[in-house]
Amino acid sequence: MRLVHGSMTDPAGARPGDLVAAQGRLAAAALPDPAHPLRAPLPWLPLARGATLHNLATHLATSQSAQALQASAALPVMAFDPAAAREAFDLAGAVARQWWSLQAQWVDGLAELAQEMGEVRQANTVSKFVDQEVNLVQQGLALVSSQATATVRLMENIQVNLAWWVGQRARPPA
């Protein structure tokens, strides 16, 4: 698959049998491959991705239920612990800083995109013009995608760190 567009060195020549070979590769992708037993054949893909998501959701629900139980046991003790209050304040501050950093990346990304869109760029061929337009769309999508991934990662970070923080306080003294 081509991931980069608009290079003058892109292969453009045709070879006999290109289409037949491509159709062969598509057919092979639709069948189980003994050499790659972990690769799901095409028709099974929706089922395989669904199973992955289902497993992840189940694990997440189980982990978070256990962590919630642990938190409910630790919270009464933490309510009278001044150190816990200070650390909770620090945690909230750290989360806010990470969130602002995400916002900064978003604004920087928008600014870069706007600057690039505003530049008057030459195109000697229609294909290059189309390529420039599609590149801008892809850069916009990449920005949205990286923000979404970073936001989910921050949520995971908060969840794990909070659970570990509470877990340490719920642990009986050594």
Added chain:
Amino acid sequence: MASTQSPPLADPLTAWGAADLSRCSVSGLSSGAFMAVQLHLAHSAMFSGAGIIAGGPYRCAETFRAASFIAEDAFVQNALFVCMNPLIPQVGPDPERLVAVARQTARDRLIDPVENLADDRLYIFTGSADTVVDSSVVHTTRRFYEALGVPPSNLRFVDDVPAGHAILTTNLEDNPLDANRPPYINRLPGARMQSWDILEHLHGPLKAPAERLGGRLLRFDQREFFDDDPRSSMSAYGYVYVPKSVEAGGPCRVHVALHGCKQGYNYVDLVNGRPDRANDPPYGNRYMTTTGYNEMADTNGIVVLYPQAEGIDDGVTQNPEGCWDWWGYSSPDVRHPDYYSQRAVQIRAIHAMVSRLGGVA
């Protein structure tokens, strides 16, 4: 990402009979630093010092097992959120607990006795602008080694350089000092490479580095050391720098230099989740050629071994960025990982390479 075709065979690693295997050292950046700690503890009879740039303490990824119901998920989440980016230091790794874990691992004979560490030398570095591995984590690495008995005089801890996540060089082509991006090789104003400081601290006063290399950087086939096991996530080839004096039969010491994530020779960046093979990044061999290790090794009879990890993300091994294993992806049993022990496939492989250099295997 690994190529789908098996690369051609290369020459085997050659023994250098005069190598002193009791004075070996290891250093690494990021995942290479975490691995340097593991290798140091696993074979402390062989390694008398370690250089750690932006690395956390031993078995850090097993800090909070309850992070997830599934062990494999918990270790990855610990690696990311406890050992790399804890929101505050109190939710980072607990060095006292990890010291107890290390002592127990030694009692279980999975690593060499930790008493070997008492006279070892440590160089530990964290850039104050590092946003990939938080400095608070690297502070726990220092506390971990101190608790294991390494005297302060043997431990050089540097945390006052405003550097990002990188090994520092003097090359004009490298990233600015505070950058946190690939190839994770940043430019330090001045005339000294960080690798020179590492080697000098670990091996004592050394001769000035060579201005022009006299030795050779040799490629060797790594696969014999891990039986081509895909779980190893190691590349087909490794590299070794051999000074001219060592080729002529002179005495030598061995230093293992471990690259970080995305720094192996055949790493290919991912674009939209796919390896961008049409635009391979140009820094595949920069870690072994431009970070200054070879220049210092050249004049001091040090053989530098550069083992290579590679990215695999195939449903069994989740290591798309070619990191060294410090959270268990290479372990056959994910619930009882062995990545930190002498049994670990990567540690076994590197240990066998060093032994070969010394003519032992």
